[in-house]
Amino acid sequence: MSRLIVLSNRVTLPNPNATQAGGLAVALEDALNGIGGIWMGWNGKKTAYRQNSFDVLKDQQIEYHTCSFSEAEYQGFYCGFANGALWPLMHDQNQYIDYSDQDYRIYQDVNFKFARQLQKIIEPGDMIWVHDYHFLSVAHYCRQLGMRNRIGFFLHIPFPETQKWKDLACSQHLAAHLAQYDLLGMQTQQDQRNCYDFLKTTLSLTAHTNNILRNGQRQVEVKAYPISVHPTAIQRRAGQLTHTELPFDFSSSPDVKHIISVDRIDYSKGLLQKVDALRQCFQETPEMLSKIRQFQIACPCRLEVPTYANLYRDLKLDVDQLNQDFPHTDQPVFDCHYDALGHHALMRLYRKSEICWVNSVRDGMNLVAKEYIAAQDPENPGILILSKYAGAAEQMREALLVDPHDNNSMIKALKLAVKMPKSERIARYQALFQGLMDYDIVHWRDCFLKDLKHVSSQYIYQPLSKSPSHDLYLQH
Template sequence: MSRLIVISNRVSVPKAAGAAGAQGGLAVALNSALREHRGIWFGWSGQETQEFTGHLDMQRNDGVTTATIDLEPQDIEEYYNGYANRTLWPLFHYRIDLTEYDRNFGEGYERVNARFAASARPLIEQDDLVWVHDYHLLPLGSLLRAKGVNNRMGLFLHTPWPPTRLLVSLPFHERLVESMLAYDVIGFQTDEWLGSFLHYLEKEMGLAIGPDGIVEYQGRRILAKAFPIGIDYAEFTQGANSAEAAEAHDRLKASVRGRKMLIGVDRLDYSKGLGERFESFSRFLADNPDQASQVVLLQIAPPSRGDVASYQQIREDLERKTGHINGAHADVAFVPIRYVNRGYPRRQLAGYYRASEVGLVTPLRDGMNLVAKEYVAAQKPDNPGVLILSQFAGAALQMEDALLVNPHSLEHVSETIKRALDMPITERRKRHERLLASVRDEDVVHWRNEFVSALFQKSAPHSDASQTSDTLLQR
């Protein structure tokens, strides 16, 4: 039986049952697959070292083996804060205005990917399947090929893939994409992101795309396909029905004193459209004075990437907008926006979702967005809340029974908030029933099984794979 080797920027160490701070659905699904396939999860520890040695910290927790390395401060600045989060992340989310092109960032990205390849190589045995995750490690497959890894390897991109006309603004974009063709399977969240990738291969590389998504390159066959990710439905719904979730629900309900609640839960990031969301809510308050004192927006936004200037700016902007909106619409017993810069355990979040009449999920661009699916899964079927979802989230393609909005249009979002708050219970139930079926049937286990099944399929040998990796690091 083949082992599964998972490689990602960071590693999620399994926690014992009942431990505080529940893991996310992705970690749960991958840990389950690793137990099933006797696998190893490799990545960065999140810790710094003054001198990179390649030392592997091997641990075994709850039946899963993890292997991590520490990185030097320069690695973290150039690879993680730099190329990954100041170049690729904004570009992949269509924010070319925020994209920074710096040669040092690119060199750091390649250097750390090479360090990942050198450190992971001894872990990989002949029949192992290798599954690489996300934009941090796009060229890793080609670097492993150069080290003699002929195993089946797959890449899954959790973010969007930008249109060709945006991607070509990236220096050395050809080399980056070419390195990705060392994988056997390349997975995307949606057909839209897949289509953008295939369009690049056709227009910029002159490659032919087969009707089944097979790309032929240097004598090899690469499958490019959409694998929409889901939540761990069973685990999440169990948590939503827990005593901890019920307590969180009751506490939040009591605090709003009969008012209706809108909820947003997002990592603090410019791609999430939080500024536009606040302005849309302000527009709703102004347009509906009869309801303005009876509706509260709870926005939970844990900070992230605080070392990146654009993230510092979004936090300052949101704090300013919150103060302005609350100053204009609050009174001594009522504040319309509750803006919280911290995270909460998943069971508490489930209780907060269930206590909210509207889930407001309005990113400007998102690979998928699992908050939308969590919100649906947390609702009571007899009295469900309404999901308002950005048409630019990957989840919109699976969740057509949400109220889809253009997050750039303040009027559209404002009008849709009113529609959601006024929606009859019969319509709410019908929409929720269809949404719940999608969330339940296309969960994270289904996603994992679909990808691993594709990775098991055989293809042509990797005879010319080293050529791709040789050109990757050339200047």
Template sequence: MSRLIIISNRVSAPKDSHSGAQGGLAVALSAALRENGGIWFGWSGETIDQFNGHIHFQQGGGVTTAMVDLEEQDVDEYYNGYANRTLWPLFHYRIDLAEYERGFAGGYQRVNDRFADTVRPLVQPSDVIWIQDYHMFPLGQSLRERGCDNRIGFFLHIPWPPRRLLGALPEAAELVRTLFAYDVIGFHTQEWLDSFCDYAIDDLGAQLDGDVLTLDGRQLQVMAAPIGIDTTEFVAASKSPTARLAYRRMRDSAVGRDLIVGVDRLDYSKGLEERFLGYERFLQEHPEERKEVFLLQIAPPSRGAVESYRKIRATLEGLSGRINGAYADVDWVPIRYVNQGYPRDQLAGIYRAARIGLVTPLRDGMNLVAKEYVAAQDPADPGVLILSRFAGAAAQLEGGAVLINPYSAEEMSDAIVQALKMDRDERIARWRTMMDNVEGEDVIWWRKKFTDALMAPAKVDA
């Protein structure tokens, strides 16, 4: 049986699977490595004065990890620069925030080449390689240039932008051409897949036959495979002692009020400013509800070295302060705004206590918070999910979620009212529809769908 080599920007060090600290992706990839054997390779998160290619190996939970340190310049240009100041905003439709610097692009390619140089000696002829996300678009090509003819797959966890938007990237054509070094590429939704194919066909002249794109004699299988959560584990976590304690704390602190919860990494793509404005519109239009609800927004900070992330944090602090100042009373605060993260079992209890889950990104590759909220609910008395139609998860959960345009404060206000007034029978029916999907297309289903395609024999022309 082929070993699996997983490569990602950061590596999840082996942990106790019951700690509640691992995310769904880490759980799925770790399970794949335990089943197939192999290595999880990536950046350690540490920096050194001069890159030396030294690999730090760790073993635990049946998983072997291999990590390398990078130089400060590497991190500035590859990670903070090209990945998160160029690609991330552009691929999330924020062309106004994208920065284009030759040094960023050069550092991005240099680090991918360094990853290829370092991991190549670890790869055996029968290994299958699975590369994760936008940090490593050119890594497959770099490995091919170093004589690696193994099966190599790539999965993109963020949206793929429309072809005219991608055209704003100076080296867009070169970047897309490098992706034909892969054997299989996966996207979360058909929309992202179609956008990729549109660019490859209309701008590069590729041909599509079924699920195979051909360009310059190179065949690339494309697929839509929406990631899920580890549903069984998350449902169990929602019933754990830690979750029950978190649930009781939230219910006690609510003192009979309805909790609206949002949980998002502090990022402009998550629509947090628009969410606060939509909630403020609700408070303005429905004064009778003001002291009957409160919004808990959990937003752990990220990418503090990037200026746009510092700005969004300052904006939200000012906005939450203004709303609280305008509407709070001596015994009620409309927004509880918390800048820290919580373990997943605690979050499960918080989700379960919430009458409304407010998941309103402006653009998201998937958004697993929506699925976690569904999985954590009490089947006999579930809450209501309000979901942006621009999240990848909307394609799967549209039958049960209340879908909104996150740019519209009116729609958000109306959706909150609809959710608060929704009777139990409708809430149960909507929840059951969503839960069927969350259970049926979980993270194990996602991982198996992709790895089955990647580990299958290459398609050969007739």
């Protein structure tokens, strides 16, 4: 019987006492529930020395295969090439690219490590589903190791235009590695076009259709599969969690609208732009001070990277200065909470907040936007303010779309949200919620796996005759 093997950087191991995570981990857990399979990835632990062994844990329908990273792997693979070079590139922030040959070698080494583990457990008929920018090269090594199974890849973050890749010295190698997948899934139609053009241009591939590229008998398909959430489960959960402890004070005047935002502290999230827009809003329209409160969950991340440490410092300074410049009698106008919040508490926050503001300057999808809509009270829903540069904006047209680089655009949306009549809020909510129902996480999973399953065997990579080596990534 064929199995589904999922590979992602982080794995959510079963723990009944743990607070449920958000984002990609929840999406993959939801995708595997009901169909079962193997989930492989990093367990989040670091060791002094490299370890090639994997721990195996079986829990109900899911079998977990996880490993630790050595300090060198963590620094070179995760902090270095993945988040120091690929992340800024894919978010159109090339000025932050920090590339080194050593980091790239370690990135390839870790990709090879996971391909080796896949080789050990793979069986005929199994399908492999690889996730995100950490593993652009895994299929390359799987093919070198002789695997002829169908291998799909889904990118959770944006795919940049071809010209952006010119700032990365190894871009041609990575294009060749990506082309060893049978199916490449992107978040949006624009990402699909960018990836298709990048492979076609960089590798001189032949366009067979608008989705399929060929190189002789080899073909790769590139399609958009917008990721989503479980709307009915979220709505049910949000309505039941009436006694969940929250980090914010909702005891303001009934006329005050509470704005919830949930972000990692990352330059792609438009956090400083949000503070600046609020400053201009209060300067130009002082009466808005008595009408809105900004509640921000801002989780520090990658603080060992100077760019992130500086952003964390700047955000705290800007928020503190805003609150000093616009003091309020009962609570700050911008209440920023710097600790992560569990999934259940987030759902309750979404339910209680009249406005959600997603201000990304670049985002693959942004599931906060979808979770917020799913968590609303259908009889009295809130309003979503959504950056037009978030992938979710391609589907969620009934949100108030804003340009995070334009203060006037954001201020206009804030004023519209504050005064929007209930009838319009309900109409916008109903359209957005129906979109989530039509294209939920199960639909996302099933569409991708259906397409991967139907990849024609005649186009699957023919294995090389020579024996692969540990340094395959040097043999281009």
